[in-house]
Amino acid sequence: MSYKSFLRHAFGLSLVILLLVACATSQPVPTSLPLTPTATSTPALMGTPTVAAPIRVLFIGNSLTFVNSLPEMFAQLARSGGHEVEVDMSAQGGWTLSDHATSTMTLDKIKQRSWDFVVLQEQSVIPSVADMRNEHMYPAVRLLDSTMMESGAVPILFMTWGYRDGLPDLGYADFDDMQAELSSGYTDIADELDAMVAPVGIAWQNAVTQDPQLGLWQMDGLHASREGTYLSACVFYALIFLQSPEGLNYEAGLSQETAQFLQAIAAETVLGNPGRWNIS
Numbered sequence: 001m002s003y004k005s006f007l008r009h010a011f012g013l014s015l016v017i018l019l020l021v022a023c024a025t026s027q028p029v030p031t032s033l034p035l036t037p038t039a040t041s042t043p044a045l046m047g048t049p050t051v052a053a054p055i056r057v058l059f060i061g062n063s064l065t066f067v068n069s070l071p072e073m074f075a076q077l078a079r080s081g082g083h084e085v086e087v088d089m090s091a092q093g094g095w096t097l098s099d100h101a102t103s104t105m106t107l108d109k110i111k112q113r114s115w116d117f118v119v120l121q122e123q124s125v126i127p128s129v130a131d132m133r134n135e136h137m138y139p140a141v142r143l144l145d146s147t148m149m150e151s152g153a154v155p156i157l158f159m160t161w162g163y164r165d166g167l168p169d170l171g172y173a174d175f176d177d178m179q180a181e182l183s184s185g186y187t188d189i190a191d192e193l194d195a196m197v198a199p200v201g202i203a204w205q206n207a208v209t210q211d212p213q214l215g216l217w218q219m220d221g222l223h224a225s226r227e228g229t230y231l232s233a234c235v236f237y238a239l240i241f242l243q244s245p246e247g248l249n250y251e252a253g254l255s256q257e258t259a260q261f262l263q264a265i266a267a268e269t270v271l272g273n274p275g276r277w278n279i280s
Contacts, residue, residue, distance in 0.1 A: 054084035055240065058109060058153070059091065060100050060144070061121030064160050066091040067218075068229035073252055074236045080250035083241060088113075096123045097140035110147055117240060118148050119198065121158035124222060127185030128162070128178055129170065138189050145193050154196065156239065159186040161201040161228070164221035179205050190278055197277045198239050200232045203269040207231060207262065227262065230254060234266030239279065244271060 055078070059071045071087040078085040090106040092099070097120060100106040110118060120141060126132045141157070148155050162178030172178035179201050190197045204216050216228035224232065230252045234245045244267035251259035270277065 052084045054086045055117070056086045056113060056115045057088075057117045057119065057236075057240065058113075058115045059087065059089040059119045059121070059158075060097075060106055060109075061089070061091050061119070061158065062095045062123060063091070063093045063223060064124060065089060065119075065121050065158070066093075067223045068226055070224075070229050070232055073229055074233040076250050076252070077233050077237050077245060077248060078241070080248045081237065081241065081243065081245070094123070096126060096136060097121075097144065098136050101140040101143045107147060110144075110153065111151055115148075115151065115153040117156050118144075118153045119156045119158050119236070120144060121160060122185075124160060124163070125167070125170070127160070128167075128172070128181035130185075133185045133189075137185070141189050141193070145195065155193070156196045156198050156236075157186050157190045158198050159183060159201045161204040161216070161224075164217040175208070176205065187276075194278060196239060196279055198232075198235050199269055199277055200235045203231055203235050203266055204228065206269055207265045210265070211261070226252060227254060227258060230259065231262040231266060234263050235270055238266050238270035239277065242271070242274075242279065 057071070057074070059065050065071070066089065071089045075085050075087045088109065090100065090103070090109050100120075122133075122137050122141075126137050145155050160182060162172070162175045162182055164175055166172040166174040166176075166178050170178075172181070182201050183199075186197055186201075189195075207216065208214055214227065215225050216231065217223070218225050218228075233252075237243070237245045237248075245263040246260070246267050248263065254262075270279075
């Protein structure tokens with residue numbers, strides 16, 4: 001199969017999966033979220049109330065970001081930990097980082113506010129194939145990173161998860177095979193740019209290793225279930241605040257046992273070896 005045919009095949013497969021999950025869940029496809037500020041008044045030295053400055057996080061990606069509203073779930077988790085946050089996203093179904101790097105909408109979002117962090121999530125297949133990431137993902141990440149540097153934001157690369165059953169057409173027999181290549185795809189460019197990595201895919205791998213029956217995927221084997229999104233949110237919590245999410249009372253409708261298990265997985269994955277994820 002030629003590279004161009006392979007690229008069309010991979011993108012076509014992702015589009016079919018996206019359409020199937022959209023029909024199954026009947027969820028709208030958002031492009032952004034309203035900013036979600038929280039603020040707490042605290043006494044100043046002279047008794048005048050002050051408002052804690054929120055941490056502002058912009059998520060850029062596609063359906064892997066907007067299904068189950070990952071940014072808002074992260075915000076709810078952060079508030080339960082006493083952190084002031086504002087979140088927003090630029091996410092279109094099937095979009096790549098190359099799409100975002102040339103999108104006026106996305107670039108304007110980066111520039112219009114003083115973001116503390118901007119999260120970059122690539123299409124589900126591209127980071128796992130060397131030619132595709134070198135030709136498409138890495139130039140887009142470099143361009144977006146340069147834009148963020150101008151605005152003062154810190155980039156975070158959102159390492160996604162492999163397909164539940166792998167992708168045999170690309171030579172990935174199972175989830176672990178695909179995850180290994182996805183992980184390399186994200187960490188290589190992160191190391192080049194000294195950017196932080198949110199090791200969501202590794203956290204998923206650690207979770208299913210400990211509990212193979214855990215349902216992190218939806219029926220399509222690609223998009224996250226509520227459990228999968230909650231684990232992802234816990235990873236971002238640990239990464240951004242450098243704190244364990246263990247013991248937080250926001251459980252996103254999950255059982256307490258499941259929420260606590262996922263909190264512990266996220267804490268172990270991120271904080272157990274922070275240098276691996278370029279956390280300063």
